Amino acid sequence: MFRSFVYMKMDCREVNALLSSIFFLLCNTGSVFATDRSSSFHRRENVNLTQLQPFVLSTTATVTEIVCLAHCLDSVLCVTAGYNGNDKTCRLYSVSTSPNDSGDTVTTHIKFYRRKATCQEFGYTTIVNTSECYKIHPTALTKTGASKECQQEGGHLIRITSSNMLTNLNVVIDYLGLLRTYLYIDGYRRQGETIWRFSDETIMTFLPWNIGEPNGMHLPNPEDALILGNGSFHDAPQSHVFGFICQRPIY
Incomplete structure (x- = not known):
């Protein structure tokens, strides 16, 4: 479960205006501790890729995992974020697969996160x-x-x-x-x-x-x-x- 915070190694220069508007950030020797102000993400080990595919909002190349999640938070429509660690691509979706759907087992280099938020967000x-x-x-x-x-x-x-x-x-x-x-x-x-x-x-x-x-x-x-x-x-x-x-x- 990814919940309310992210801890990752990254250069503080990667923290751009987008992230600053979403997270409280503390930079220390090249690390960033980011606390989400309103939402949380839950890691999904099994995802129904067929169900997600028609609802792709955007695909962004060459980003870090934390930036991918920030993009999801910044989108009014984003519910699920998928991050490919091999090619550093981020894909956002407007739906989530059912919590009871076992789906397809996701390979280790691809991570899916389901956003938990209020209706108002x-x-x-x-x-x-x-x-x-x-x-x-x-x-x-x-x-x-x-x-x-x-x-x-x-x-x-x-x-x-x-x-x-x-x-x-x-x-x-x-x-x-x-x-x-x-x-x-x-x-x-x-x-x-x-x-x-x-x-x-x-x-x-x-x-x-x-x-x-x-x-x-x-x-x-x-x-x-x-x-x-x-x-x-x-x-x-x-x-x-x-x-x-x-x-x-x-x-």
């Missing part, structure tokens, strides 16, 4: 009584575009599962002046069906429809996507552009 807000976070994006995209954006941030469109969750979310939306703005949330209906499902195929049981909704099943352009507006659910075509709400876990 990723620009998200905590979903009360969960280890999940959400973020409201007012930029209008299609359902496909919104889903891809959430995936790139390590999550998915928000899954609203209870009245308490909806109430808390609506308070924030109202505060932002977006209560009468439509926002994509997770949920879809297969053509010809009346059942609504989340994108992981779980059948939805909490469906607080607005009056007269859902009403677009038999239109030429079926309304088979789910949007939130005026505090309740509406169906809408996936091709329309709306803002959206992402949800992601914090490990």
Whole structure:
């Protein structure tokens, strides 16, 4: 486990402005003791490389291990940092593999670290009584575009599962002046069906429809996507552009 501090041999000249903004640094005879102010990293011995690969944020060559971790801390999206000791490359990812996933055994010269941080450090807000976070994006995209954006941030469109969750979310939306703005949330209906499902195929049981909704099943352009507006659910075509709400876990 790599937790709250790093101790490594390195030349103090390697400590640049980036590191200085993230760590408290003490230089002594060429060594650096770096104490992280807010986050910690957990070393992962087994990593599902296939799961990580689609979510590469950046690859940087010729860096030290501590600089690699600093780059991760400096990124709003970074959750996992991978460091190759042979060629000194650093690769950052926007997701973490599941803690219960045994994954592939990592060779000794490659080290993976999972960042542990608060929702706020990723620009998200905590979903009360969960280890999940959400973020409201007012930029209008299609359902496909919104889903891809959430995936790139390590999550998915928000899954609203209870009245308490909806109430808390609506308070924030109202505060932002977006209560009468439509926002994509997770949920879809297969053509010809009346059942609504989340994108992981779980059948939805909490469906607080607005009056007269859902009403677009038999239109030429079926309304088979789910949007939130005026505090309740509406169906809408996936091709329309709306803002959206992402949800992601914090490990």
